[in-house]
Amino acid sequence: MFDRLGYFAPAPWEKALTEFCKGTQGTNIDWWLTGRCAACIHGIKMNPHDADIMIDSGSVDEITDVFSDCLIEPIVDINGWLTKDFGVIFLHARIDIASDPQEILDTPEPVCGPYARQNFETIKWNGYEIQVPPLELQLNVNKRRERMDRVKLIEDFLNK
Numbered sequence: 372m373f374d375r376l377g378y379f380a381p382a383p384w385e386k387a388l389t390e391f392c393k394g395t396q397g398t399n400i401d402w403w404l405t406g407r408c409a410a411c412i413h414g415i416k417m418n419p420h421d422a423d424i425m426i427d428s429g430s431v432d433e434i435t436d437v438f439s440d441c442l443i444e445p446i447v448d449i450n451g452w453l454t455k456d457f458g459v460i461f462l463h464a465r466i467d468i469a470s471d472p473q474e475i476l477d478t479p480e481p482v483c484g485p486y487a488r489q490n491f492e493t494i495k496w497n498g499y500e501i502q503v504p505p506l507e508l509q510l511n512v513n514k515r516r517e518r519m520d521r522v523k524l525i526e527d528f529l530n531k
Contacts, residue, residue, distance in 0.1 A: 387464035421465035482512035
């Protein structure tokens, strides 16, 4: 676990995401996938070091109960300006859990805030239906962060 958390070993994000999907089946947990894993399940080759999950803050108690044995940072209200809550679970890889993305995330252009939540795409991946923001938002966030290698991968994929 510490090798993966310290980025000394590759993160088996597919295994982590599969276990997360299994754990949330049959629950009322309202979640969606964002970050590099969301690009990967579209078919873009990236190397995520973790999985980024957004939830509705109303799901905090249930997700805490479901994943209590692998919670390494409790999901707590961070009074943040980006998200309401944040915590971390570890299922073969780090899974960051954040809730209620704030409008500031969509300024000056949408990336992963409320706009993403209103414009999900559903991707079928390994037998699961996973909600993800549109790839254009991935493009916006990586341009904003000046991650030009990722911008090129996403642009190449969108232009195919």
